[in-house]
Amino acid sequence: IQRTHLSHNMAKEVASYTDVANQIIKLVLSGSAQKRSYERLSNFTDAIGNRVSGSHNLELAIAYMYNAMSQDGLDVHLEPVKVPHWVRGEEGAEMVLPRPKTLAMLGLGSSVGTPPEGIEAEVVVVSSFEDLKSRGANVSGRIVVFNQPFVSYGETVAYRAFGASEAAKLGAVAALIRSVTPVSINSPHTGVQDYQEGVRRIPAACITVEDAQLMARMAARGQRVVVRLNMGAKTLPDADSFNTVAEIRGWQHPEQVVVLSGHLDSWDVGQGAMDDGGGAIISWEALSVIKDLGLRPRRTLRAVLWTAEEQGGVGAQQYYQRHKANISNFDLVMESDLGTFAPVALQFTGSPAAQKVMQEVVQLLAPLNTTRLEPHGEGTDIGPWMQAGVPGASLHVEDDRYFWFHHSEGDTMSVQSPGAMDRCSALWAVVAYVVADLQDMLPR
């Protein structure tokens, strides 16, 4: 009975935010903040372009956001992070036999380069790690082409991540991995790869679905396929970078925080508009909207624009190390890193009691038609907090096409729409504000 009573009070408390939620949504969907998320994202990514870890562009991006959010009237500061500094250099690949053909390619993050004269070798095409192992003796001295089918990003990305070392164990001289995407217009997709300790480091690049399939057909016919690969990639000493942090300080419990986040770095192709400019911008925008309405919650709202996510959540890891002593004050960590297309639902991980609260909170999103709370809120950058028990939320959007563009030259403003971004920002603002303003922190 006590529990039911509490629940009832909680539901009533959350429901009391209906008016403020409606105000937020109205300001974003049809008020002065309409289309502002898209404008901010396009102003930012058109001006800077892509911004890979360690690059001058990433420095420019951090300075840009520091200035923009400061001018917006938020409390902004930078927190230093040491980040990997991999540079692509000049690169290219061509099939030499059975006929000459340029192969569209992108070296993979952390890959070593080739010798200056390049690597020219016969190709062995495999369709899986098992297939690779079955070729055992035929791999030595060869370039391994991984032509794995696309199953899902989560499953198939293993080839991009571990293909080079698995091939190197059998003596391969380089690895070319079919891009991890369900749809291709001869478009290569980059991303990070991981060398295994104690295994020789060989150059690794992604090629297109089309070229991987072409070489697979040729090899299946018994044709000898030879490829020349040139990569000027190298890893420089770690660089200085920053997580960019903007706040609206809570009036009652300023030490308690709701984190809204996205990462500011991207790959060195496209504009990094989708991955993850959009997530960074809506995290800023949510604070702007709350400020524009003259609102100030009990707890602190903190937008964190992570650095070096693409290198393995580097900025977020260092942030966690720096702030984990304070973990009891982290109310909710939110991350948007799967696109800012039309929102579908809020994904949430937390205790059953916390889920009950969030179940009420998402009812406030009825005007956005996104009142569904889904399990499994997750994300590279909020992962450390969630693993330590902090409730986590992430944005589920209409992401059918996300991996078509992910880590490719196609990740540009052209995939974004103002209306969808407005809806993401409104959702983000309502959830963050209400959670930050409730009497109690979310139950762990």
Next chain:
Amino acid sequence: IQRTHLSHNMAKEVASYTDVANQIIKLVLSGSAQKRSYERLSNFTDAIGNRVSGSHNLELAIAYMYNAMSQDGLDVHLEPVKVPHWVRGEEGAEMVLPRPKTLAMLGLGSSVGTPPEGIEAEVVVVSSFEDLKSRGANVSGRIVVFNQPFVSYGETVAYRAFGASEAAKLGAVAALIRSVTPVSINSPHTGVQDYQEGVRRIPAACITVEDAQLMARMAARGQRVVVRLNMGAKTLPDADSFNTVAEIRGWQHPEQVVVLSGHLDSWDVGQGAMDDGGGAIISWEALSVIKDLGLRPRRTLRAVLWTAEEQGGVGAQQYYQRHKANISNFDLVMESDLGTFAPVALQFTGSPAAQKVMQEVVQLLAPLNTTRLEPHGEGTDIGPWMQAGVPGASLHVEDDRYFWFHHSEGDTMSVQSPGAMDRCSALWAVVAYVVADLQDMLPR
């Protein structure tokens, strides 16, 4: 009553082909010809690659098909054609201001090149021909970027075709045209363009949807956008080429013909698998299937693999000039040039009486679930015959994605499927065989 009686007889006559149609379909869908269309297309396009008018690859392609169809036991001959010989040369474009960015591009067929040092000029972005005209005074000395929205290929291709001359009339120094496609992964699409007589010839290239939209946003902000364009394109003297013709001679009226056709040339990107290797291959395959079954119709079945379609139906025009004196013997002209994806219907243009016959013929396609006869059979290569009154048929396929890949590096075997091609070949073979074997030619 006489007419009804004739119709009845005709319907009965066509229905008498049900068994043979079923045999054809069975041979292709589950018999010895299963997957052969795809295999032939992949063997061909994997070996040769793309094959633009005037290129050595196109010569190789013609020799390949001459040999392959001869070895298949068909009567094959070549008919000479003079074709345009445009070469792309080295090319590239980059945005210089407001920030440096490589622009993915493809020069357009028939374009002149730039001076060796390239052209560097400020950009004016327009969204339509009307918009261009309204910029009148601001176009001189500029590079015009056409950022027209994609409406449909038929409508929007006007910008690719005529953009350069329209811009040149106002003093532009080059034209960059947004690729004509509904979907882009930063993928440029080439194609032919037409200079207008008496207008200065300026370099013309297509850029990606993404980059056209980027420059449009920058220009809308009042930013000065400067682009450098380098194109080594030039037009050499006309080259020697051939239409490739394979036949099964009719036993009763060998002088009367049903033409099945697709074009063998392509653009100089991708593999030309979809445009139009597939159409060429199913036209060959239809004859193979009929031969494999030991069938020989009353009239001649003639597969024509056109050359230099992409330059404006050049091979087909010269074929028409050479054979038009014989027009009364052309029973039906068939063309497949919108992909060999899963077939949906047969498109047909002819007199009402001919439509009645074809309405019955497509009933034989019930096992393929393609018994719909649609109006407006058409195609660049059969156009001259149809305009002169010969009945024409074309293949309507599930072409939703056709223009995603059209004239781009994405036109490869990866967009083809063996099952869909089998169904196209079976349809093609049934229609051609039955029309060629009916007592009477199709009524004009």
